[in-house]
Amino acid sequence: MQVASCRAAGAGILRPVNETDGKTPVDVLEAALAAWRGALGEAHVIVESEALEAAQTATFATTQRIPAILRPADTSQVQACLRIAQAHGVPVYPVSAGRNWGYGSRVPAGDGSVLLDLGRMNRVVEHDEQLAYLTVEPGVTFRQAHAWLREKNSSTFITTIGGSPDASLVGNALERGDxxxxxxxxxxxxxxxxxxLPTGEVVHTGHARFPGAHAAPVFRWGLGPVLDGLFSQSSLGVVTRMTFWLARKQPYLREFVCAVNDDARLWDAVDRLQALALDGTLKGSFFFWNDIKAFSVTQQYPYASVGRTPLPDWARDKFREGFGRWAISGALSAPDAEIGALLERRLAAALDGASRPLSFTPGPPDGESPFQGVPSEANLAMTYWRKRTPQPETPDPDRDRCGFIWCSVALPFTGAHAKRAVEIADRVPRLFGLEPNLALLAHSPRCLYLATALAYDRDARGEDARAHACYRALTRELAEAGYFLTRAGLQAQEEAPPVRDASAELVRKLQAALDPRGILAPGRPET
Incomplete structure (x- = not known):
């Protein structure tokens, strides 16, 4: 997605943001559509009801309606789309690939926004093997980038995500995904x-704004104020190109896993592994998954043996027999086996005493691992956890009416903070008849993400309302404890926490200056 996922539901008919010409709303929309057809071509201004209905569907209840979908082919066409939107006062909402499952998918923030679908802009613009960077347009997906680099026999890779391989690189980065x-x-x-920009003007960040700047793809800061962050989780502009720094595949790669049954031992392990992350033993991400999360990735809800929801303790205990209360997993990488063996010993010492001993799996000979750039659909199984029909070969949680909501908060990387936040996230979903699907993600040596997945069946009566109520209760209690959202999707439109400074007013001033008619993603709170 090109803007953050907080949306606000509206009611009914499209209205121009600043109506001054006396035209009826329908006349305004028709005039804008005619102009967009002239700029993009008839085939790329979509008004068919089936396509609009699909774009209006997320993994939870939404009410927003989309009058049309625009599909620009390049930056100049994006400029034209936004200039037309400004001229007619018609709101637009940009998306890249629309796979923002659990945060709102493609559904706009406000009712009546025209969807600006950037999927046609799917070109790899530049790659440098020595300096390890890749410049792409917003339609380029993780699957496409991996295939492109592999075809080039590159020794570099781009970090993958736990979501869909067909998600956008640019959209995920702008949402500050992990x-x-x-x-x-x-x-x-x-x-x-x-x-x-919403007015159709183009800006470049860093050294990219200087003609012929050789350091543009390798130096973030440039000269003067750094503008990059203004366009992440915001509606201040539509990003049409971005450079990603790649990692180099390592000759030594070992994936590891162990299990912990005792919570007290888990919090100790959090502190021990934080120390290894800080000293560089653990260079990449690693994860703490609870049993429900692991269960939901390996199979769907056991209706045949349980017959009711939520999952009773005896069924959860049965699964734990082959798994454990928590699993700790990740990967070690090194330039050679000698250094790798040292890393293994350090990790084994930190996890000594785990209920299931630490085990290592050798990486594949070609280095093709999820920890070295290979995207996977495995985690999408979580979205089908409560569905009574099998997961299809080609998963689409929106189409299949999977109920799924993410709640992700940031916390300091200590056992004490992990314990406090997890106790809240483990308790609150149970109050609403949902299983606590929890993961602690090592985002950096200093910060953990606690990601709680609320999975349910949208075809079950009343479950949408129940899941939303659970999300609201969970985010509020976590915020009261000092743990705030890292990504605020459509489900969080009324849950944006209050701020204690003038930052919200500053953003409003920037919006007023950059988007005089308020046409870009209206309804999205900029907290």
Whole structure:
């Protein structure tokens, strides 16, 4: 996605943002559609009801309606789309690939926004093997980038995510998504953004704004104020190009896993592994999954043996027999086996006493691992956890009416903070008849993400409302404890926490200056 996922539901008919010409709303829309057809071609201004209905569907209840979908082919066409939107006062909402499952998918923030679908802009613009960077348009997906680099026989890779392989690199980075591998904080490893402002003007960040700047793809800061962050999780512009810094495949790669049954031992392990992350033993991301999360990835809800929801303790205990209360997993990488063996010994010492001993799996000979850039659909099984029909070969949680909501918060990387946050996230979903699907993600040596997945069946009566109520209760209690959202999707439109400074007013001033008619993603709170 090109803007953050907080949306606000509206009611009914499309209205121009600043209506001054006395035209009826339908006349305004028709005039804008005619102009867009002239700019993009008839085939790329979509008004068919089936396509609009699909774009209006997420993994939870939504009410927003989309009057049309625009599909620009390049930056100049994006400029034209936004200029037309400004001229007619018609709101638009940009998306890249629309796979933002669990945060709102493609559904716009406000009712009546025209969808600006950037999927046609799917070109790899530049690659440098020695300097390890890749410049792409917003339609390029993780699957496409991996295939492109593999075809080039590149020794580099881009960090993958736990979501769909068909998600956008640019959209995920702008949402500040987390990845699997050495660049877990993806937005920290990008630069040289090309951005179309709501008025249709183009800006470039860093050194990319200087003609012929050789350092543009390798230096984030440029000269003067750093603008990159203004365009992440915001509606201040549409990013049409971005450079990603790649990692180099390592000759030594070992994936590891162990189990912990005792919570007290888990919090101790959190502290021990934080120390290894800080000293560089653990260079990439690693994970702490609870039993429910692991269960939901390996199979769907056991209706045949349980017959009711939520999952009773005896069924959960049965699964734990072959798994454990928590699993700790990740990967070690090194330039040679000698250094790798040292890393193994350090990790084994830190996890000594785990209920299931630490085990290592040798990486494949070609280095093709999820920890070295290979995208996977495995985690999408979680979205089908409560469905009574099998997961199809080609998963689409929106189409299949999977109920799925993410709640992701940031916390300091200590056992004490992990314990406090997990106790809240483990308890609250149970109050609403949902299983606590929990993961702690090592986002950096100093920060953990606690990601709680609320999975349910949208075809079960009343479950949408129940899941939303659970999300609201969970985010509020975590915030009261000092743990705030890292990504605020459509489900969080009323849950944006209050701020204690003038930052919200500053953003409003920037919006007023950059988007005079308020046409870009209206309804999205900029907290």
């Amino acid at each position: 990845g699997r591998g050495p660049h877990a904080d993806i937005f920290q490893h990008v630069c040289a953004l090309e951005v179309v």
